[in-house]
Amino acid sequence: MNTRTVRSVMTRNVVTARPDTTFKDLVTTLADERVSAVPVVDDAGRVVGVVSEGDLLHRLDLPPDSPHRRLLHRHRTEPPSGPLADMAAGLMSRPAVTIGPEATVAAAARLMERHLVKRLPVVENDRLVGIVSRRDLLSTYLRPDGEIRAEVRDDVLQRVLVTDPAAVGIVVTDGIVTLTGSVDRRSTAEIAGRLARAVPGVVDVVTLLDWRYDDRAELKRHYVFDAQVGPTVRWPT
Structure with a gap:
């Protein structure tokens, strides 16, 4: 059967950011490209993280006891600080949850659910080749x-x-x-x-x-027979 793969539904022209992309440029990119997140890639084209709208909200000046602040930091190991706080390297979620292009659509859906993410960078030979979102996965039902x-x-x-x-x-x-x-x-x-x-x-x-x-x-008899019969063992005499 023609099992649908990630390659068949992914977006190939991916909008990306660099580790040194500034906060303002990230906000501008998300707005201009009408996307909610971008993979962050290094000089070799490897995915080192993902910056989403949620990650950028960490820059909001919220009170320490704010429930919104607690919600935003729930899935981060450490908040951004220092000179990287205003760059993708300090704002991104890492490590990035990625998937291969030959994985099935069902496998991608399970991975998204397990890691509570809305999109997955698609990586082949350690290089970014696309991105797949929840909407892409649902397109198979069209x-x-x-x-x-x-x-x-x-x-x-x-x-x-x-x-x-x-x-x-x-x-x-x-x-x-x-x-x-x-x-x-x-x-x-x-x-x-x-x-x-x-x-x-x-x-x-x-x-x-x-x-x-x-x-x-009949199937039950075959199963029991196969389970009980094993190789003949000869003990030394």
């Missing part, structure tokens, strides 16, 4: 229903499961796939639902498939 149906039919049913697509009804409405009809085995019906759910753009899968043979008991 796939036309007809395109999704064709992939479920051609890739899931014909290529992977080697099942006659004429025996299975496929209806896709607003990204929700409904499978009807009949297949040979119960396990085939269950696998078809799981594989259809993995197709890019699928929101949900409703499996209404019938099967001619319930192979659950």
Whole structure:
């Protein structure tokens, strides 16, 4: 199946900053480019951090006991100070959470959720090649229903499961796939639902498939047999 990768949805022309980019220039860049964050790259093109609107808010002169100040500093190991306080090197969040271009869209979404970030610099061979945002990841759900149906039919049913697509009804409405009809085995019906759910753009899968043979008991016997039988051990005599 054509699993959607980060490379297919990322933005390639990335607006970046340098470690010595000043606070004012950072604010200007975010406003002019209409972005909420920029990767910070060194002379070799490596990503050394990310400056977001939230990071720049650290420069606000808030009272020490302000709940807003506590919120802003919650995810920083140390507040900016000294000569770097007004430059990207002192304002950025580091280390940057990055991802590779061949990672799946689902992996990128999990990484964003785990680290509570809204975008990920995309790095290949230690160099910045793009950036992917939450909006980019959601763009996969803009796939036309007809395109999704064709992939479920051609890739899931014909290529992977080697099942006659004429025996299975496929209806896709607003990204929700409904499978009807009949297949040979119960396990085939269950696998078809799981594989259809993995197709890019699928929101949900409703499996209404019938099967001619319930192979659950057979699969269970095979599993127990494989788990119990091991190599023959000959003890020395």
